[in-house]
Amino acid sequence: KIDRDRLWRDLHRTCEWGKGERWGEGPTDIGMSRLTLSDADKQARDWFVEMTKSLGCDVKVDAMGDMSGNIFAVRPGKNGGPPTYAGSHMDTQPTGGRYDGILGVHAGIEALKTMNDLNIETEYDTGVINWTNEEGARFPISMVSSGVWAGAYTLEKAHNLVEVGGGKATQKSELERIGYLGTLEASYKANPIGAHFELHIEQGPILESSGGKIGAVEGAQAFKWFIITVKGRDCHTGTTDFQNRSDAMLTAAKLILHSHNKATEFGCLASTGILTLRPGSTNTVPGWVQFSLDIRSKEDFVVSKLEEALKRDFELIASGEEVGNINAQGTKGRGCTVEWQFDTDSPATKFHEDCIKCVEDSARDMLGTNAGSQVQRMTSGAGHDSVYTSRHAPTSMIFVPCREGISHNPAEYCSPEDCGNGAQTLLGAILRYDRL
Amino acid sequence: KIDRDRLWRDLHRTCEWGKGERWGEGPTDIGMSRLTLSDADKQARDWFVEMTKSLGCDVKVDAMGDMSGNIFAVRPGKNGGPPTYAGSHMDTQPTGGRYDGILGVHAGIEALKTMNDLNIETEYDTGVINWTNEEGARFPISMVSSGVWAGAYTLEKAHNLVEVGGGKATQKSELERIGYLGTLEASYKANPIGAHFELHIEQGPILESSGGKIGAVEGAQAFKWFIITVKGRDCHTGTTDFQNRSDAMLTAAKLILHSHNKATEFGCLASTGILTLRPGSTNTVPGWVQFSLDIRSKEDFVVSKLEEALKRDFELIASGEEVGNINAQGTKGRGCTVEWQFDTDSPATKFHEDCIKCVEDSARDMLGTNAGSQVQRMTSGAGHDSVYTSRHAPTSMIFVPCREGISHNPAEYCSPEDCGNGAQTLLGAILRYDRL
Ligand SMILES: NC(=O)NCCC(=O)O
Ligand SMILES: NC(=O)NCCC(=O)O
Numbered sequence: 034k035i036d037r038d039r040l041w042r043d044l045h046r047t048c049e050w051g052k053g054e055r056w057g058e059g060p061t062d063i064g065m066s067r068l069t070l071s072d073a074d075k076q077a078r079d080w081f082v083e084m085t086k087s088l089g090c091d092v093k094v095d096a097m098g099d100m101s102g103n104i105f106a107v108r109p110g111k112n113g114g115p116p117t118y119a120g121s122h123m124d125t126q127p128t129g130g131r132y133d134g135i136l137g138v139h140a141g142i143e144a145l146k147t148m149n150d151l152n153i154e155t156e157y158d159t160g161v162i163n164w165t166n167e168e169g170a171r172f173p174i175s176m177v178s179s180g181v182w183a184g185a186y187t188l189e190k191a192h193n194l195v196e197v198g199g200g201k202a203t204q205k206s207e208l209e210r211i212g213y214l215g216t217l218e219a220s221y222k223a224n225p226i227g228a229h230f231e232l233h234i235e236q237g238p239i240l241e242s243s244g245g246k247i248g249a250v251e252g253a254q255a256f257k258w259f260i261i262t263v264k265g266r267d268c269h270t271g272t273t274d275f276q277n278r279s280d281a282m283l284t285a286a287k288l289i290l291h292s293h294n295k296a297t298e299f300g301c302l303a304s305t306g307i308l309t310l311r312p313g314s315t316n317t318v319p320g321w322v323q324f325s326l327d328i329r330s331k332e333d334f335v336v337s338k339l340e341e342a343l344k345r346d347f348e349l350i351a352s353g354e355e356v357g358n359i360n361a362q363g364t365k366g367r368g369c370t371v372e373w374q375f376d377t378d379s380p381a382t383k384f385h386e387d388c389i390k391c392v393e394d395s396a397r398d399m400l401g402t403n404a405g406s407q408v409q410r411m412t413s414g415a416g417h418d419s420v421y422t423s424r425h426a427p428t429s430m431i432f433v434p435c436r437e438g439i440s441h442n443p444a445e446y447c448s449p450e451d452c453g454n455g456a457q458t459l460l461g462a463i464l465r466y467d468r469l
Numbered sequence: 470k471i472d473r474d475r476l477w478r479d480l481h482r483t484c485e486w487g488k489g490e491r492w493g494e495g496p497t498d499i500g501m502s503r504l505t506l507s508d509a510d511k512q513a514r515d516w517f518v519e520m521t522k523s524l525g526c527d528v529k530v531d532a533m534g535d536m537s538g539n540i541f542a543v544r545p546g547k548n549g550g551p552p553t554y555a556g557s558h559m560d561t562q563p564t565g566g567r568y569d570g571i572l573g574v575h576a577g578i579e580a581l582k583t584m585n586d587l588n589i590e591t592e593y594d595t596g597v598i599n600w601t602n603e604e605g606a607r608f609p610i611s612m613v614s615s616g617v618w619a620g621a622y623t624l625e626k627a628h629n630l631v632e633v634g635g636g637k638a639t640q641k642s643e644l645e646r647i648g649y650l651g652t653l654e655a656s657y658k659a660n661p662i663g664a665h666f667e668l669h670i671e672q673g674p675i676l677e678s679s680g681g682k683i684g685a686v687e688g689a690q691a692f693k694w695f696i697i698t699v700k701g702r703d704c705h706t707g708t709t710d711f712q713n714r715s716d717a718m719l720t721a722a723k724l725i726l727h728s729h730n731k732a733t734e735f736g737c738l739a740s741t742g743i744l745t746l747r748p749g750s751t752n753t754v755p756g757w758v759q760f761s762l763d764i765r766s767k768e769d770f771v772v773s774k775l776e777e778a779l780k781r782d783f784e785l786i787a788s789g790e791e792v793g794n795i796n797a798q799g800t801k802g803r804g805c806t807v808e809w810q811f812d813t814d815s816p817a818t819k820f821h822e823d824c825i826k827c828v829e830d831s832a833r834d835m836l837g838t839n840a841g842s843q844v845q846r847m848t849s850g851a852g853h854d855s856v857y858t859s860r861h862a863p864t865s866m867i868f869v870p871c872r873e874g875i876s877h878n879p880a881e882y883c884s885p886e887d888c889g890n891g892a893q894t895l896l897g898a899i900l901r902y903d904r905l
Pocket of ligand 2: 850851852
């Protein structure tokens, strides 16, 4: 049995690095702001390396991780071989919580501690991975470093990612700056994984609202990210009638609303999380607006269908045509142009049945006779590093409920009980798979 | 007759300070970025003071202007008395042009030069005013310093304005920093104006499209500025279905579109020039969005009517109700809250018939027998410092065409001919009024 108090204590200890907004009264009711490769992330990484070394792990490539900054800590088993890993990430959103990613890494370490405490010898190597820039919040491709490992992105592409918001730092320059640019090739060939288990908060409301305790994750939905640029013409808000405007902000508002309406129609998701405009003055109609568009569905073809529909409709809406009910009521102006830039995507993913089974069995074991519907098979709404490991290694994930499904929010919360359940299931799954 | 070449030369010389974006091939095809009280604005002010002094003006209060930074240069007439001024501003939008405001000040100085050249002695004092922060682009109340002079704002309010965009500088700290915080009371009582004429580009398309050369401005339309804050809840874009979202960006998009639709219905204007959101990550639904709302009409009651309608509708739309055709197609989420902050307003203004007549007569004089419809009475779409001077002094404005009505844009353009026509009409109006 894992030590639930130790897990809780350790997790909140490392959350001292990169503390975010306070949202409640309790000592740990504080969100996180630990962007990847920041100074706070370096502190968390240093802790990870020291801790796993002290637990007898071989931390690959003198503590620096691979060339993409991923850190692999390996606990030797009887027969070596590609390790069965618990993997997740310690970076967070700019205004994130204490559980997204962080719980998965800590649960992996707690599993190692428990194995040590109980002198468990595994058949093959086991270990814990801390992946780099899972969030995609600072450098704009999420799961990019597990993506490099899987061959989905070149190392060069990941290294050259520039931070969002106008800064100049790249993923490579920041890896160098904080001393985590390793020399080990970031590749499933050079550094194979035997199996990958990832404990994560669900980040959605399904488990909580249905009384579920553990989700055995069968796969992840597809998503595609774009940057949309709307170009019009700056003009004076007081002297330019609607007919003579090319209002990029008004057009962007229409496009965002239409993407929502269309996603509703297709039964999938569309979201805008970033929007910037120029020049930014109360009495100047903006001539330039740029916004992010994140579209998702369980089915790849629905993502493609929505993308196609929006590519066609955005053009029409920007030129003043009536589409859906957009442009039905206002004044038709002189129109704007719309440009699409593809940022990143993650196709729909199916995890490995053996791993899903290990998670399920381990959860049922822990919950005992009345597990029943407390263990549920489900699909992840978010992308995770497991999406990429699953391309070259048997993979599954373990979901635990988080309060009201809130995530990417300082008030994200997972109870000590659910954290413990997750870690216990993770340990069980690793040992089960090891024996398989 | 004024010297049109000298006017053109001088104007573009001072546009070396605060140069903005290049938009064409010509040596002066470069916009302006001379935010009020910036270093570039200080250079323009220093030039103004030196130049008007060299023309024999008494520059009030040892070159520092009044306590609101307004600079009054007075050319003595035979009988003293409150001067007949040409006034305008030398500050610009962040991506503005070379004519908005700047032309008015330069034309005033060109008028003084011409009076000197021709040894014209006026009955009463005449002069030129450079008003502070007309644009309201850096400190968010436009025409704030002529407003202080008119008693519409307290000096304290103007001094305490904080720059937009998160900086800490106030209008007072910047006046001090660049050495233009004067000691003369900024007040129509302490420092009366005899009459105020302001030459300005129209900033709209009416004169150009109707073949007009000079607009004799009868007044200015009303406007009201607000900051709207939409509060929802940050959540994950992939794991949160539409039903469970409080999407502040989607809500803001609906509000912006609705404000446009409703303004169309009421035959007036509504515009959003600034929008910021938090936290700003592709895969996080924003829980906080703030945007500016600028509403305008020739009639005060229409502005009030639109404000009322939007206050009611924004509430409903944010809570998910169907209003107009907004919320008719998408998924109703959990709703957001909307807060209104009133920023500034400028009621509809009527200028003085004597002054309007002086402008008209002077323009007809200049254009000769075939003036006809080349001289037009019109209403200003934008606010100007003349709105405030008109509260305590006979006032009118002179409009000249600008290309395609484009303003608040680097490519703003007024031909040498039109600049000259404007300055000539300005000089004529001042001399006419002086004799009245
Ligand atoms: N879990 C998570 O936030 N992953 C980042 C990729 C995504 O947005 O789905
Ligand atoms: N002319 C001008 O841009 N004035 C500023 C106030 C307004 O936005 O109307």
